[in-house]
Amino acid sequence: MLIGYARVSKSDGSQVLDLQNDALAAYGVSSDKIYIDQASGKKDDRPGLENCLKALREGDVLVVWKLDRLGRDLQHLVNIVQDLEKKGISFKVLTGQGADIDTTTASGKLVFGIFAALAEYERELIRERTIAGVKAARARGRVGGRKFKLTKAQVRLAQAAMQNRDTSVSELCRELNITKPALYSYVGPSGELRENGRRVLEAK
Template sequence: MLVGYVRVSKNDGTQTLSPQLDAMREAGVESNRIYEDMASGRKDDRPGLNACLKALQPGNTLVVWKLDRLGRDLKHLVKTLDDLRSRNVGLKVLAGAGAQIDTNTSNGRLFFGIFAVLAEFERELIVERTQAGLAAARARGRKGGRPRKMDRSTLMMAMSALSDPKANASEVAKRLGITTTTLYMYLNGDGSLKEAGQSIIS
């Protein structure tokens, strides 16, 4: 089954979907299986595209007028096409630089294979960058994960401040650059230590 997706960047009347819709119908896509967006390709939230991708089933073929109708940028395009390939959804491009791409043909399947390699390359780069970042952090004495907002010196100042019966917990937290939630995670309202606070002191 053929499923179409069309998009124009502006919805002020200066651009029209008609040429794309005509091309879809000529390619054999039924009108009730064409999804539309009137939004910039740079936008993350494109309800028509989201609905289209969700509706696609294994064995379907997604038909687009041009490749730039589909992806926000090359990275997004590679990710989208790799997702289609993994779901056994084909792709057919009707015009533009990717014209005549059709994964029902051997050349089209080669095209999908190239994008699969690019997607794998991108994933490996992300893993490599993450590992390099963690290694650099460890070399500087930092552990992975979010930095702890409460350290020993901050805790000691908080204990001293809260020992004053007139102290206001939210004001103390603000002065120390932490949230009230974080403050109460380590201390009771009178400045005495909770279990988490004891672990820092010890």
């Protein structure tokens, strides 16, 4: 099944939304299978995207008009598509930069692999700069450390909540008073522990 996602940055951007809807429809996506957000791509709270990702099933194809309609940044985009791939869901970009991405084909997977490599490279650069900054601070007598936003009890709560398919991620984030990227640094979409979560639970 083809499922589409469309987004405009402003609530009055009807023309751009029409353009996206027309392109998705021309590709074969039914109008009732197109999920929409009217919000900045940088915003964490995008209910249309959240519902779209929950609706996708193995064998489906997520279709977007342009690459920048989906992810907040390159790393966010890569994380979404890799999560879809693990579930047997493909990804197709119709136009613009990234139009060669079609994970239903071998060549499209290769192109996306390049995007993923660039995201990994960017992440390693940030990591190296962070380590260098910490070393420099220690050399000057300053010892820094991240203050975790969640307690052990909250991490366990987040784990249990994310294991429930009916959980609203947005509502969980409001309950815990953190952003979605922060939440996903503690637990994954299926409730699996991630680095911050493990560090909190292992702390004495």
